[in-house]
Amino acid sequence: MSEQPETPGAATHDPDRPAALLEFMTTGWAVREDPLPEPESAAPYRAARRAALAQHFPGERLVVPTGTYQTRANDTEYRFRPATEFAHLAGSHEPDAVLVLDPDGSAVLYQAPVMDRSTPAFFTDRVYGELWVGPRPSLEATSARLGLEARPLEELDKLSGPARVVRGYDPRVEALFETDEEADAELTTFLSELRLVKDEHEIAQLQQAVDATISGFEDVVRQLDRAQETSERWMEGVFGLRARVEGNDVGYGSICAAGAHACTLHWTDNDGPVRDGDLVLLDMGVEGYELYTADVTRTLPVSGTYTPCQREVYSLVLDAQEAALAACRPGADFLDPHRAAMKVLAEGLERLGVLPDAHAALAEDAQLYRRYTLHGVSHMLGLDVHDCAHARQEVYRKGTLQPGYVLTVEPGLYFQPDDETVPAELRGIGVRIEDDVVITEDGCRNLSAALPRDPDAIEQWMARLRSSHA
Numbered sequence: 163m164s165e166q167p168e169t170p171g172a173a174t175h176d177p178d179r180p181a182a183l184l185e186f187m188t189t190g191w192a193v194r195e196d197p198l199p200e201p202e203s204a205a206p207y208r209a210a211r212r213a214a215l216a217q218h219f220p221g222e223r224l225v226v227p228t229g230t231y232q233t234r235a236n237d238t239e240y241r242f243r244p245a246t247e248f249a250h251l252a253g254s255h256e257p258d259a260v261l262v263l264d265p266d267g268s269a270v271l272y273q274a275p276v277m278d279r280s281t282p283a284f285f286t287d288r289v290y291g292e293l294w295v296g297p298r299p300s301l302e303a304t305s306a307r308l309g310l311e312a313r314p315l316e317e318l319d320k321l322s323g324p325a326r327v328v329r330g331y332d333p334r335v336e337a338l339f340e341t342d343e344e345a346d347a348e349l350t351t352f353l354s355e356l357r358l359v360k361d362e363h364e365i366a367q368l369q370q371a372v373d374a375t376i377s378g379f380e381d382v383v384r385q386l387d388r389a390q391e392t393s394e395r396w397m398e399g400v401f402g403l404r405a406r407v408e409g410n411d412v413g414y415g416s417i418c419a420a421g422a423h424a425c426t427l428h429w430t431d432n433d434g435p436v437r438d439g440d441l442v443l444l445d446m447g448v449e450g451y452e453l454y455t456a457d458v459t460r461t462l463p464v465s466g467t468y469t470p471c472q473r474e475v476y477s478l479v480l481d482a483q484e485a486a487l488a489a490c491r492p493g494a495d496f497l498d499p500h501r502a503a504m505k506v507l508a509e510g511l512e513r514l515g516v517l518p519d520a521h522a523a524l525a526e527d528a529q530l531y532r533r534y535t536l537h538g539v540s541h542m543l544g545l546d547v548h549d550c551a552h553a554r555q556e557v558y559r560k561g562t563l564q565p566g567y568v569l570t571v572e573p574g575l576y577f578q579p580d581d582e583t584v585p586a587e588l589r590g591i592g593v594r595i596e597d598d599v600v601i602t603e604d605g606c607r608n609l610s611a612a613l614p615r616d617p618d619a620i621e622q623w624m625a626r627l628r629s630s631h632a
């Protein structure tokens with residue numbers, strides 16, 4: 163018995179396969195009739211993006227790989243998630259695919275072959291074989307669905323010469339072409355900036371992701387009792403169920419932080435107790451089927467009622483968020499909502515007895531309030547939770563807001579449990595309120611407005627959900 167897998171894609175523990183079996187397995191199957199799928203509604207929007215890309219780099223070959231499976235352990239992989247740049251331009255969810263824009267501007271999608279019953283690989287290859295992973299779309303089906311010419315992946319190997327490649331996803335593709343690091347970075351930057359303004363299809367996708375997220379928050383509130391009996395993990399699990407049923411997955415690791423865990427910005431262990439009388443900070447987002455993600459935070463009283471102290475901190479963060487939302491309009495600096503929120507928070511911190519002098523704390527060369535506010539108020543949102551990350555500073559962080567931008571508005575206050583600069587009764591309280599807004603012609607529209615923010619409205623909403631569940 164050989165110690166190595168006998169066929170590519172097979173595992174060490176797979177039994178040997180005699181030739182007679184391979185022959186037998188590939189014969190005797192009924193012919194399948196697979197009607198071609200309808201074109202996706204996103205297809206014309208993606209075609210427009212590809213046209214904009216070709217126009218920006220005329221006469222050049224542009225290569226956008228989607229990447230491949232990432233190993234979780236030994237021969238098990240994480241679920242495949244297409245590269246963001248590729249998803250934006252092509253829309254296929256097939257691993258290993260590569261979008262190429264030829265110098266004449268025409269687009270071709272190169273896709274791995276299907277391993278169907280015409281080849282023994284259909285039952286020997288556990289990563290791509292149809293028997294193991296189910297049927298994968300043919301070139302014809304992919305072409306019909308995406309409105310894009312599709313060719314076998316092996317034909318990509320015939321290409322060579324100069325090209326710009328989106329790096330970081332597929333080293334094999336990067337090695338195929340003559341590339342230049344700086345030129346490739348320009349391509350990635352352009353694609354990040356191309357995603358700054360969302361088209362109507364993308365905004366509808368983001369709204370769907372937000373709506374599913376709101377349902378997920380409702381699920382968690384209905385099951386808060388179970389979380390109290392177990393741990394924060396119950397909330398993560400309940401939200402994850404909604405994300406998998408109404409979307410592709412969660413858009414990022416859910417933060418389910420009870421009590422002082424809320425003061426840890428990226429608390430994703432989610433293994434702590436959920437106690438009556440504590441707050442629970444929930445930062446969660448469903449990633450939809452087309453991979454656009456929501457990013458929403460609410461800070462809820464486990465008991466269903468805020469204590470006076472919790473309510474005071476909560477209301478201050480809410481006031482800061484209202485100030486930030488009012489600053490979200492076209493032409494405003496990207497940082498204006500942040501500045502508006504920080505002013506409100508710093509002045510509130512003085513009232514709470516945390517900062518002796520808000521004005522002094524706000525000074526550019528001091529910024530002492532940041533010990534308690536910790537992070538910026540906004541980031542772009544889209545296919546990536548921190549979208550457009552490769553955009554140039556002058557069009558993003560130091561740029562101005564434009565109609566069609568989608569961003570988060572998420573001020574917070576965090577009083578670490580052992581912070582001696584904070585009055586004792588405030589220590590261990592962390593509050594963040596986060597909504598997703600689209601910049602309109604004259605202001606902004608809150609995509610997550612249907613999820614209560616006002617503390618009274620939250621208490622009523624929680625009471626309604628928990629009584630209907632009982």
Ligand SMILES: [Mn+2]
Nearest residue numbers: 457570572596
């Ligand atoms: Mn966020």
